[in-house]
Amino acid sequence: MSGKREGLFGRRAFLGGAGAMIALPLLPSAARWLSSTGRVRAQAATCETPRRFVAWYVPNGMHMPSYRPSTEGAGFALPMILEPLSEVRAHVNVVSGLWNEGATAQGDGPGDHARGTGSFLTARHVRKTEGSDIRNGISVDQLAAMNIGSCTRFASLELGIDGGDSAGNCDSGYSCAYARNISWAGESTPVPKITSPRVVFDRMFEGFDPSATLAEVERRRRLKTSVLDYALSEANLLGTRLGATDRRKLDEYLTGVREVEMRASAMELASSCTVPARPGEDFDVTEKIDVMSDLQVLALQCDLTRVISFMTANAGSNRTYDFLGIGEGHHSISHHQSSESNYRMLEQIDRWEVERLAYFLGKLAAIEEPDGSSLLDSCAVLFSSEISDGDRHNHDDLPVVIAGRFGGEWETGRHIRVPDRTPIANLFLRILAGLGVPADGFGDDGTEPLSAI
Secondary structure, three states: OOHHHHHHHHOOOEEOOOOOOEEOOOOHHHHHHHHOOOOEOOOOOOOOOOOEEEEEEEOOOOOHHHOOOOOOEEOOOOOHHHHHHHHHHHHEEEEEEEEOHHHOOOOOOOOHHHHHHHOOOOOOOOOOOOOOOOOOOOOHHHHHHHHHHHHOOOOOEEEEOOOOOOOOEEEOOEEHHHHOOOOEEEOOEEOOOEOOHHHHHHHHHOOOOOOOOHHHHHHHHHHOOOHHHHHHHHHHHHHOOOOHHHHHHHHHHHHHHHHHHHHHHHHHHHOOOOOOOOOOOOOOHHHHHHHHHHHHHHHHHOOOOOEEEEEOOOOOOOOOEHHHOEOOOHHHHHOOOOOHHHHHHHHHHHHHHHHHHHHHHHHHHOOEOOOOOEHHHHEEEEEEEOOOOOOOOOOOOOOEEEEOOHHHOOOOOEEEEEEEEEEHHHHHHHHHHHOOOOEOOEOOOEOOOOOOO
């Protein structure tokens, strides 16, 4: 790949400036670049019937004997770790048998946590390096954002709990870029996550005044320069670097953005979405995850974005859980060596993680949409980890929960067992199809949308 092509399409392109960004469309030449990596065909987004995708990452796998349901189909019994989902179980599917081939060693030796986290949403085998020559693939959330991001103020939001930069060695010779990011805009472009609830709030609601009357909102809107107008000079500059087909595509897109902007302005006046109080900064880990969940719910409810990724911790997290009576590190315990005491501690940690998911899903389920459905009904919420069993470091039979009916794309309330080593990339293809993003393949081994779900 030439340096010029990498510069244009290997990284997400934006028009506009501070506080007023709009994502570029998937131009034909960009589609050809993606075709060589992810075999994706572009399609215009449908803004009028929103579907939302949220990916939640938890570290170090699960204690699978206490996680995996013992029966299949509807009416399955919730095992101990999944019991917190009882109030929203009708909205949840548990999928067993999926694996991530890209996360496997393939001769690269140890480093399963960073390698598995890097490929968590890309399903691509990452290059083992602790230097700047990182290589991965585009993640499913960012591919979705490229296609439907123009419908909302933010193409996507990337959030997390634990910080840290992306340089250096984080796991047996693997770059910290893999261990601390699940969203990737291109082969060498991780998308950094925001870990401060206050920063997330400020970014989401910048320019919104909760005390403003409708008349004041309308007056301020007239005074604001249009996002499209603000970006015209940059669009014209970019246009000089594109071929005729891409220029036509860009012109069509900018026209579409104007229409979306007008629709968004009309919806803003009629919206019942209100700006809450600005969050504080001093939280314990439970409070911080729940506050981040509240912000994610608001972002979806206010239609600020339809694509979110969230890391409850970084890869191989060795966080202690004193509030659960566990003073040892999570990663250390996950190497359980078949110890019953380690099993019991893992069950507590894993159940606590599912409790946080249940809190988030409950919030989504409680919000009624104009058509009478819940906000959760429009969502596909993926909850999973980079490995299955912490001691084995295996990437097959991953713990996968999919919540929400995704706008009627599938039924819920089931435990679904697919054939062993079914690519999780096929699940990503099903999600992309539900978002109106047709693709011939995804990742290293995704070949067709997962029909079982």
